[in-house]
Amino acid sequence: MISAGIDVGAKNVKVVLLRDGEVVSRSFETIGLNTQAAIDGAFAAALRQIGAGRGEISKITATGAGRKEVKFADGELTEVGASAKGVHHLFSSACTAIDVGAEEGRAIKVDEKGKVLDFAVNEKCAAGAGAFTEAMARALEVGVEKMGELSLKSRTAVPMNAQCAVFAESEVVSLIHAKTPKEDIARAVHDAIADRIVSMARRIGIEKDVVVVGGLAKNAGFIDSIKRTLATDVLVPQYPEYAAALGAALHAATPTGGQ
Amino acid sequence: MIANYGYLDGSGQYFIRIDTEKCDGCGDCVAVCPAGLLAVGADENDPFREEPVAKVTEDQRKKIKYSCGPCKPGAARPPLPCVAACKPGALEHSW
Amino acid sequence: MSTEFWRWTEYRKTMPGADWREAALLTAGVDVGSVSSQAVIMADGKLYAYSSMRTGSDSPRSAQNAMDWALEGTGLTLEKINYTVGTGYGRVNVSFADRAITEIACHARGANFIYGPSVRTVLDMGGQDCKVIRCDEKGKVTTFLMNDKCAAGTGRGMEVFADLLQIPITEIGGKSLDIDEEPKPVSSTCVVFAKSEATGLLRSGWPKNKVIAAYCAAMAHRVVSLLERVGVEKDFAITGGIAKNVGVTSRLAGELAIKPLETEYDTQLAGAIGAALFAHAITKKAKAGIK
Numbered sequence: 001m002i003s004a005g006i007d008v009g010a011k012n013v014k015v016v017l018l019r020d021g022e023v024v025s026r027s028f029e030t031i032g033l034n035t036q037a038a039i040d041g042a043f044a045a046a047l048r049q050i051g052a053g054r055g056e057i058s059k060i061t062a063t064g065a066g067r068k069e070v071k072f073a074d075g076e077l078t079e080v081g082a083s084a085k086g087v088h089h090l091f092s093s094a095c096t097a098i099d100v101g102a103e104e105g106r107a108i109k110v111d112e113k114g115k116v117l118d119f120a121v122n123e124k125c126a127a128g129a130g131a132f133t134e135a136m137a138r139a140l141e142v143g144v145e146k147m148g149e150l151s152l153k154s155r156t157a158v159p160m161n162a163q164c165a166v167f168a169e170s171e172v173v174s175l176i177h178a179k180t181p182k183e184d185i186a187r188a189v190h191d192a193i194a195d196r197i198v199s200m201a202r203r204i205g206i207e208k209d210v211v212v213v214g215g216l217a218k219n220a221g222f223i224d225s226i227k228r229t230l231a232t233d234v235l236v237p238q239y240p241e242y243a244a245a246l247g248a249a250l251h252a253a254t255p256t257g258g259q
Numbered sequence: 260m261i262a263n264y265g266y267l268d269g270s271g272q273y274f275i276r277i278d279t280e281k282c283d284g285c286g287d288c289v290a291v292c293p294a295g296l297l298a299v300g301a302d303e304n305d306p307f308r309e310e311p312v313a314k315v316t317e318d319q320r321k322k323i324k325y326s327c328g329p330c331k332p333g334a335a336r337p338p339l340p341c342v343a344a345c346k347p348g349a350l351e352h353s354w
Numbered sequence: 355m356s357t358e359f360w361r362w363t364e365y366r367k368t369m370p371g372a373d374w375r376e377a378a379l380l381t382a383g384v385d386v387g388s389v390s391s392q393a394v395i396m397a398d399g400k401l402y403a404y405s406s407m408r409t410g411s412d413s414p415r416s417a418q419n420a421m422d423w424a425l426e427g428t429g430l431t432l433e434k435i436n437y438t439v440g441t442g443y444g445r446v447n448v449s450f451a452d453r454a455i456t457e458i459a460c461h462a463r464g465a466n467f468i469y470g471p472s473v474r475t476v477l478d479m480g481g482q483d484c485k486v487i488r489c490d491e492k493g494k495v496t497t498f499l500m501n502d503k504c505a506a507g508t509g510r511g512m513e514v515f516a517d518l519l520q521i522p523i524t525e526i527g528g529k530s531l532d533i534d535e536e537p538k539p540v541s542s543t544c545v546v547f548a549k550s551e552a553t554g555l556l557r558s559g560w561p562k563n564k565v566i567a568a569y570c571a572a573m574a575h576r577v578v579s580l581l582e583r584v585g586v587e588k589d590f591a592i593t594g595g596i597a598k599n600v601g602v603t604s605r606l607a608g609e610l611a612i613k614p615l616e617t618e619y620d621t622q623l624a625g626a627i628g629a630a631l632f633a634h635a636i637t638k639k640a641k642a643g644i645k
Binding site for chain 3: 267321
């Protein structure tokens with residue numbers, strides 16, 4: 001039996017296929033002009049990886065901000081629910097899940113069974129989401145995927161005063177003009193966003209183990225800043241951006257899933 | 260004067276409202292704030308006022324959402340230490 | 355990123371027929387904003403001379419330059435000025451000022467001078483912040499709110515759009531009204547997200563003017579929610595760079611169903627005028643105390 005989880009985020013569609021509880025396929029597509037096309041494309045790519053036809057998928061659960069766009073889904077799950085389920089499956093010791101995507105940041109408190117106890121969300125403001133790092137990478141003229149390794153080279157903490165992504169962009173430009181090394185600016189960017197994410201997480205109370213997922217968790221510089229801000233170690237799965245899609249697929253695989 | 264410190268951004272409104280007519284500058288709110296958000300000093304916006312008044316410190320005005328977060332867990336609205344400490348009832352949060 | 359911002363003309367003026375030599379008390383106000391700086395000189399509490407210029411990267415020098423320019427050709431020198439108040443975002447950089455006073459206090463006082471004592475609510479939309487001030491008939495602040503954390507609703511937010519659409523900022527307002535039908539406002543408040551939304555609208559074939567209209571409407575709507583926090587009491591005035599953007603002000607007036615006051619003064623002088631008036635009041639009060 002194959003079940004599918006489709007996570008339609010603000011920027012990307014992520015698909016996870018599960019066969020008998022094991023992940024057999026992962027696919028990813030950036031949403032360009034057409035969300036439907038990205039959903040269809042990502043789903044088709046996931047099926048292709050295992051040579052399966054659409055008919056072989058027993059249940060499909062959709063999640064993410066754009067989950068209503070998955071017209072062929074059997075059921076849906078909130079982002080918080082999907083993320084918590086995915087994180088608990090990856091690390092059963094998880095008590096706090098921090099999930100930072102392109103346009104939203106979430107902190108979720110889960111019990112030992114993976115049940116959501118409390119959560120806090122930052123949405124509709126780029127300062128607390130991956131979009132912040134992207135905007136700063138543009139101002140620094142470095143690829144967003146380079147931001148992590150760049151900031152890990154920094155030895156000096158530079159404060160960033162602006163809270164808003166738009167004002168922070170101007171601040172980055174003046175730091176460049178003041179000849180501040182790019183690695184120090186990159187670290188300042190990650191420290192700033194980590195500070196906001198951790199402050200948000202403190203609203204629900206942070207308990208170990210802390211698991212960080214979502215697209216921004218792929219950024220080692222951000223993870224380093226999170227660890228320093230929390231003064232504790234955190235767990236990051238191998239494919240952090242698929243955590244919510246995995247949660248959705250697990251939901252689809254349960255006997256009552258997709259209802 | 261009603262002083263609104265804080266901001267509105269895409270995610271919501273985060274304001275601390277101080278009624279400077281009611282505030283007697285006692286500083287009880289300053290002592291109980293775990294984030295060190297408040298201070299007592301000259302009223303910057305009323306150059307002729309001589310009595311000190313409570314205010315949100317300059318560097319905290321853009322961070323209220325985050326700094327006040329630990330006192331505002333989840334969806335419930337527990338009494339806030341700063342509001343509870345203010346005897347004249349001069350301080351309010353927008354939540 | 356375009357470096358050109360509010361493309362207003364730098365200028366100075368001496369009031370015709372006025373003579374500082376006849377005045378008992380000379381005061382000055384210098385407003386150093388993020389984008390522009392103004393210096394105002396008052397003779398016995400009456401407007402004597404003023405200047406308005408771009409704030410350079412060096413705020414202390416911008417303050418000095420604005421003051422020097424206001425003094426130019428008057429025969430008056432800085433030493434003869436009895437008291438100077440600095441205000442604005444860069445107020446601590448006015449090295450020759452006797453005192454610094456917040457732009458909130460100065461703006462209320464200046465608006466009272468510019469618009470007359472009937473003004474009760476002032477919305478100031480500057481380059482990097484948005485303020486709502488309510489004041490009494492003497493120009494004393496009764497309520498204020500200052501939003502300088504978020505770029506939405508500021509000139510900087512509008513600049514991001516001017517840049518995206520490649521339209522000079524001064525043409526935004528007019529173009530936003532040159533449309534067939536009023537579109538739905540852009541749904542995101544956050545400038546970063548609104549920009550992605552606008553990019554999507556352009557890709558889906560919306561003409562530029564319609565996209566600008568949708569953004570001007572969103573900005574007006576956002577400012578209305580700030581105004582509602584403190585309440586709008588008539589008379590109502592709009593100052594700052596965005597006061598010159600008819601695309602935002604007309605939508606704002608429509609949503610509030612209140613017509614903003616008009617004035618022949620450049621509203622960008624409000625802060626410096628207020629500062630000079632405070633300088634006058636402080637000096638008079640001190641003199642009265644001595645007697």
